Amino acid sequence: MADTSVPLQQPSRSRDLDKLLLRPGNLVGPTFEPGEQLSKDLDEYVRILVVGAGGLGCELLKDLALSGFRNLEVIDMDRIEVTNLNRQFLFRLEDVGKPKAEVAAKRVMERISGVDIVPHFCRIEDKNIEFYNEFAIIALGLDSIEARSYINTVACSFLEYDSDDNPREETIKPMVDGGTEGFKGHARVIMPGITPCFECTIWLFPPQVKFPLCTLAETPRTAAHCIEYAHLIKWDEVHRGVPFDPDNPKNMKWVYDEAVKRAELFGIPGVTYSFTQGVVKNIIPAIASTNAIISAACALETLKIATGCSKTLSNYLTYNGSEGLHTKVTEFERDKDCLVCGPGIRIELDPSITLQKFMDLLEEHPKLQLSKASVTHRGKNLYMQAPPVLEEMTRPNLSLSLFNLMGKLPKDIVHVNGMTSKNDQKTSCLRKLRVVFKGVDGVADMDTAGGA
Amino acid sequence: MAEPKVKYDRQLRIWGDQGQAALEKSNICLLNCGPTGSETLKNLVLGGIGSITVVDGSKVEAGDLGNNFLVDQSSLGQSKAKCVCSFLQELNDAVKAKFVEEYPDTLIETNPSFFSQFTLVVATQLVESSMVKLDRICREANVILIFARSYGLTGFVRISLKEHTVIESKPEHFLDDLRLNNPWPELKSFAEGFDLNVQDPVAHKHIPYVVILVKLADEWAKSHGGSLPSTREEKKEFKDLLKAGMVAQDEDNYREAIESSFKVFAPRGISSELQQILNDSSVEVDSSSSDFWVLVAALKDFVTNEGGGEAPLEGSIPDMTSSTEQYVNLQNIYQAKAEADFLAIEQMVRNTLKKIGRDPNSIPTATIKSFCKNARKLKVCRYRPIENEFNSPNLPELQKYLTDEDYRLSPFIVNSSNLPELQNIAVGIYILLRAVDRFAANYNSFPGQFDSAMDEDIARLKSTTIGLLNDLGCNSAALPEDLINEMCRFGAAELHAVAALVGGIASQEVIKLITRQFVPISGTYIFNGIDHKSQILFL
Numbered sequence: 001m002a003d004t005s006v007p008l009q010q011p012s013r014s015r016d017l018d019k020l021l022l023r024p025g026n027l028v029g030p031t032f033e034p035g036e037q038l039s040k041d042l043d044e045y046v047r048i049l050v051v052g053a054g055g056l057g058c059e060l061l062k063d064l065a066l067s068g069f070r071n072l073e074v075i076d077m078d079r080i081e082v083t084n085l086n087r088q089f090l091f092r093l094e095d096v097g098k099p100k101a102e103v104a105a106k107r108v109m110e111r112i113s114g115v116d117i118v119p120h121f122c123r124i125e126d127k128n129i130e131f132y133n134e135f136a137i138i139a140l141g142l143d144s145i146e147a148r149s150y151i152n153t154v155a156c157s158f159l160e161y162d163s164d165d166n167p168r169e170e171t172i173k174p175m176v177d178g179g180t181e182g183f184k185g186h187a188r189v190i191m192p193g194i195t196p197c198f199e200c201t202i203w204l205f206p207p208q209v210k211f212p213l214c215t216l217a218e219t220p221r222t223a224a225h226c227i228e229y230a231h232l233i234k235w236d237e238v239h240r241g242v243p244f245d246p247d248n249p250k251n252m253k254w255v256y257d258e259a260v261k262r263a264e265l266f267g268i269p270g271v272t273y274s275f276t277q278g279v280v281k282n283i284i285p286a287i288a289s290t291n292a293i294i295s296a297a298c299a300l301e302t303l304k305i306a307t308g309c310s311k312t313l314s315n316y317l318t319y320n321g322s323e324g325l326h327t328k329v330t331e332f333e334r335d336k337d338c339l340v341c342g343p344g345i346r347i348e349l350d351p352s353i354t355l356q357k358f359m360d361l362l363e364e365h366p367k368l369q370l371s372k373a374s375v376t377h378r379g380k381n382l383y384m385q386a387p388p389v390l391e392e393m394t395r396p397n398l399s400l401s402l403f404n405l406m407g408k409l410p411k412d413i414v415h416v417n418g419m420t421s422k423n424d425q426k427t428s429c430l431r432k433l434r435v436v437f438k439g440v441d442g443v444a445d446m447d448t449a450g451g452a
Numbered sequence: 453m454a455e456p457k458v459k460y461d462r463q464l465r466i467w468g469d470q471g472q473a474a475l476e477k478s479n480i481c482l483l484n485c486g487p488t489g490s491e492t493l494k495n496l497v498l499g500g501i502g503s504i505t506v507v508d509g510s511k512v513e514a515g516d517l518g519n520n521f522l523v524d525q526s527s528l529g530q531s532k533a534k535c536v537c538s539f540l541q542e543l544n545d546a547v548k549a550k551f552v553e554e555y556p557d558t559l560i561e562t563n564p565s566f567f568s569q570f571t572l573v574v575a576t577q578l579v580e581s582s583m584v585k586l587d588r589i590c591r592e593a594n595v596i597l598i599f600a601r602s603y604g605l606t607g608f609v610r611i612s613l614k615e616h617t618v619i620e621s622k623p624e625h626f627l628d629d630l631r632l633n634n635p636w637p638e639l640k641s642f643a644e645g646f647d648l649n650v651q652d653p654v655a656h657k658h659i660p661y662v663v664i665l666v667k668l669a670d671e672w673a674k675s676h677g678g679s680l681p682s683t684r685e686e687k688k689e690f691k692d693l694l695k696a697g698m699v700a701q702d703e704d705n706y707r708e709a710i711e712s713s714f715k716v717f718a719p720r721g722i723s724s725e726l727q728q729i730l731n732d733s734s735v736e737v738d739s740s741s742s743d744f745w746v747l748v749a750a751l752k753d754f755v756t757n758e759g760g761g762e763a764p765l766e767g768s769i770p771d772m773t774s775s776t777e778q779y780v781n782l783q784n785i786y787q788a789k790a791e792a793d794f795l796a797i798e799q800m801v802r803n804t805l806k807k808i809g810r811d812p813n814s815i816p817t818a819t820i821k822s823f824c825k826n827a828r829k830l831k832v833c834r835y836r837p838i839e840n841e842f843n844s845p846n847l848p849e850l851q852k853y854l855t856d857e858d859y860r861l862s863p864f865i866v867n868s869s870n871l872p873e874l875q876n877i878a879v880g881i882y883i884l885l886r887a888v889d890r891f892a893a894n895y896n897s898f899p900g901q902f903d904s905a906m907d908e909d910i911a912r913l914k915s916t917t918i919g920l921l922n923d924l925g926c927n928s929a930a931l932p933e934d935l936i937n938e939m940c941r942f943g944a945a946e947l948h949a950v951a952a953l954v955g956g957i958a959s960q961e962v963i964k965l966i967t968r969q970f971v972p973i974s975g976t977y978i979f980n981g982i983d984h985k986s987q988i989l990f991l
Binding site for chain 2: 110
C-alpha cells in the first residue's frame with residue numbers, strides 16, 4: 001500500500017520523518033526545500049551505496065532504510081563468522097558462512113516494506129569505476145585504511161574542476177565515513193573538493209607499529225614478542241613455502257604452541273590462545289553500542305546531505321565513551337596539493353605518444369611510480385590489466401596514439417588504476433591525471449594535430 | 453547455540469570474563485519501547501545481557517513502522533512491548549526476555565515496588581513529572597536508573613543513582629607506576645648493579661631505561677640537596693646529561709630514557725583526585741559500608757603508614773629496550789613489591805572487616821588484588837536526585853554554559869534575530885527539552901505535534917521558556933528564536949537515526965555501570981544533532 005493512499009487523519013509510516021522533511025526550518029542547509037516533493041525524491045531517485053556489511057554496515061542499512069531512503073546497495077566480500085554475532089544484528093547463527101551483503105540486504109527488506117537493497121558479494125575493486133558514480137552518496141562502514149583509501153580515490157576521481165580550479169558542484173560525490181574501536185569511534189563527512197578527503201588527513205590513521213625482527217629473534221620481552229616470533233620467523237623456518245593462514249585453526253594452534261614454548265624458555269608470562277589470535281590477526285575489539293552510535297551519526301549526516309534538512313557535520317566527529325563521554329567536532333582543512341582530491345597531476349605529452357609509452361612514463365614519474373596500470377578515459381577502457389578477456393580486447397590500443405584514443409581532445413582527465421609502493425608495501429591505487437597535449441591549443445587547432 | 457567464548461570474543465577483549473559475567477547476571481527493565489528504548493536493548497541483548505523486561509502499554513501503529521526496526525508490518529495493532537520483546541529474543545536465545553503490557557507512567561503511579569526487582573532501569577521518552585517520581589522510587593530501592601530521550605534532532609542521556617564506584621576505570625592514558633623518583637630499596641639496589649659506563653657496547657645499549665633514570669635521578673638528587681629537576685632549565689639539563697651518557701647514536705634505551713624523563717619530574721605520592729577519595733567521609737566505615745569503601749579505608753591506612761605517601765605499586769612495567777634476562781629480572785622486582793604491598797593491604801582489609809563485625813573473608817582475594825593494581829585509578833561518581841537538579845540547578849554552572857564560547861552555533865547559521873547573551877546551543881537544548889514537558893503538561897500536546905497549531909505553539913513555547921528561565925533564576929537570559937522554532941518543527945518526533953544514537957549511548961552507559969569498568973557519564977549529556985556539538989552539563 002502506497003503512503004499517499006492512507007487517509008490524512010491516520011498517521012502514516014513517515015509520521016516522525018515528515019516533521020523534519022515537510023516543515024520549513026531555521027537551522028537548515030542552503031538547499032533545503034521542504035515538502036512532499038522532497039520525500040518523494042528521496043524515495044524514488046536517491047541511491048545510496050553502503051560499503052561494508054559488518055558492524056557498521058548492518059546498522060547503516062537499517063538506519064538509512066528508516067530515514068526515508070528506499071534505494072540502497074551494499075557491497076562486501078566477506079562471509080558471516082560466529083564472532084560477528086555480538087554486534088552484527090542482521091545475522092543469526094544459522095547464517096554463518098553465508099555472504100554478509102546478501103543476508104544483510106534480505107533481512108532489512110523483510111522487515112521494512114518498500115525498501116530495495118541490492119547486494120554485491122565481491123571486492124570493492126571488482127566493480128568498475130562507473131558503478132560508484134551511480135550513487136548520490138557513498139556511506140563507508142569499513143575497518144581497513146586501504147579500503148577507505150580506495151573508495152575515497154574512486155569518489156574523488158569523479159571530481160572535476162572548472163578553469164578557475166573550483167570544484168564543479170555536480171561532480172562532487174559526497175562520502176560519509178565511520179570507524180570504531182572499543183568504546184571509541186569517529187564519523188566524518190567528506191565533500192571532495194570542499195572538505196578534506198581521506199587522503200588529505202591520512203595522518204589521522206598512523207601505520208600499525210611493528211616489532212623489530214631483531215627483538216623477536218634475540219631479545220623477546222613480552223608475550224606479543226613470543227607470538228610474533230612464532231608467526232613471522234618460526235613458521236617460515238618450519239613450513240618452507242607454505243603460507244600461514246590466520247583463518248585456519250590448526251595454523252593458529254601451531255603458532256600458539258610455539259609461542260608458549262618460547263615464552264617458557266625465556267620466562268615470559270601472558271601467552272594465551274585468545275591473545276595469540278589478537279596479535280596475529282590484529283583483532284580490533286568491537287561492540288554493538290559503539291557501532292550503533294557511529295553508524296547513526298553517519299546515517300543522520302547522509303540524510304542531511306541528501307535533503308539539507310539541518311546543518312551538516314563540519315567535518316570530523318570523534319567519540320570516546322571510555323572515560324565519561326567526550327565528543328569533539330574538528331574542522332579539518334584540505335590539503336590543496338592532495339594527489340587524490342586536488343585538480344589532478346598535470347602531465348604534458350607529445351601528441352604522438354603511444355598508450356604503451358604513456359604507461360611507461362607513469363612508472364618513471366616521481367610523484368606517481370605507478371606500475372601495472374589500467375587506463376580509462378571518460379568511462380572507456382583504453383587498457384585493462386584484467387580480466388584476461390578485457391586485457392586481450394584492449395591490448396591492441398597499446399601501440400596506438402593516446403591522443404587519438406582520447407578523441408583528439410587537447411586536454412582531459414584520465415584515470416589510471418595500478419600499483420604503487422607505500423611504506424615498502426605494494427598497494428593498489430587510482431590516480432587522476434590531467435593530460436595536456438603539447439602544441440594542441442584547442443578545438444580551433446584540431447586540424448594541425450590530427451596527423452598522428 | 454554458539455560457543456559464547458567465540459560469539460562474544462570481540463567484547464571479551466574489552467571487559468573480560470568478569471565483565472561478561474556481570475552482564476549475564478543483570479536484570480534490566482526498559483520503559484517505553486519506541487526506537488530509543490528498542491535500540492538500547494538491541495545492543496545489550498546482542499552482548500548477552502542476563503534478562504530484560506520490556507514495559508510499554510501502546511499498540512503498534514503505522515508510524516512505528518517508520519522509525520522502529522524491531523516492529524514490522526505483521527505487528528500492526530499488537531502490543532508494542534510484545535513485538536519488540538519477541539524480536540529481541542530472536543537476536544540472542546541466551547537472554548531471558550519478558551514484557552509487560554502497561555504504560556510506564558501508570559506503573560510508576562500504581563506499582564512502585566515493581567522496580568525493585570531490577571539491577572537497572574532504562575527509562576526512555578518519559579516526561580519530567582514521571583522522571584522525578586521514578587527517580588525517587590529507584591533511589592529508595594538502590595536500582596540504577598538511566599534516562600534517555602530523543603526529541604527531533606536533539607536528546608539527552610542522564611544517569612541517576614546515589615553512588616557508583618569503579619576500581620577498573622581503565623583510563624587510556626595514565627602514567628606508568630615506575631617510582632623512578634622514589635625507588636624502594638630493592639629497585640635501588642637492582643639499579644646499582646648496573647654500570648652506566650660499561651665498555652661493552654652491546655651491554656651498554658641493553659641497559660633498561662628504568663635503570664638509567666633511577667641512577668641518574670639519584671645522582672641528581674645527591675648533588676641538588678635531595679630535590680629533583682623542577683624548573684624548565686633543570687629539566688633540560690637533566691636531559692642533556694642523558695644525551696651525554698649515550699655512547700652511540702643508535703642506542704634505543706637512551707632514546708627511551710630521554711622520552712620518559714618526564715616520569716622522573718612527576719610529583720611523588722598520590723594524585724589530588726585520589727586524595728579526595730581518601731578524604732571522603734565514607735572512609736569512616738561501619739557494618740553498612742560497601743566493599744569499595746572498606747578497601748579505600750585500608751588504602752588510606754596503607755598510604756599514611758607502610759606506603760610512605762604512595763599507593764600500592766601496580767607491579768607491571770611497559771616494554772623497553774633490554775636483554776630478555778634483565779627485563780624479566782626487572783619485572784620480577786616490580787612484581788615482588790606489588791605482591792608485598794598487596795599482602796599489607798589484604799591484612800588491613802581483613803582487620804577492618806573484623807572490626808566492623810563482618811566476615812574477614814567476605815571480600816575475595818582477587819578483588820583486593822585488582823583493587824591494589826588499580827588503586828591510583830579509583831573513581832567515585834555521585835548523581836544529584838533529578839528533582840534537585842530540576843528545581844535548583846547549579847546556577848553558577850548554568851550561567852557559565854549560557855556564555856560558553858565553545859559550544860555556540862557557528863555564526864553563519866545564526867541570524868541576527870538571536871539575542872546575543874545566549875547562543876550556547878547545548879544548554880539551549882537542555883532548557884527547551886524541559887520547556888516542552890512543561891508545555892505538554894499545560895496544553896496536553898507537545899509544541900508542533902500537530903501541523904494546524906504551529907504559529908500558536910511557537911508563541912506558547914516561547915513564553916513557557918521565559919517562565920522556566922525565570923523559575924531557574926536566569927531572568928536575564930533568553931533563547932535564540934531559531935532554536936525555539938526548530939524545537940516546534942521537531943514536534944516531538946522520534947527519528948530513527950537520533951534514537952539509534954541516543955539509545956547507543958544509553959546502552960554503552962549500561963555496560964559501564966553493570967560491569968563496573970570504565971567511567972560512566974557524570975552529568976547530563978545533551979545530544980545536539982544539528983551540528984554535533986554535544987555537551988555534558990553538570991547541573
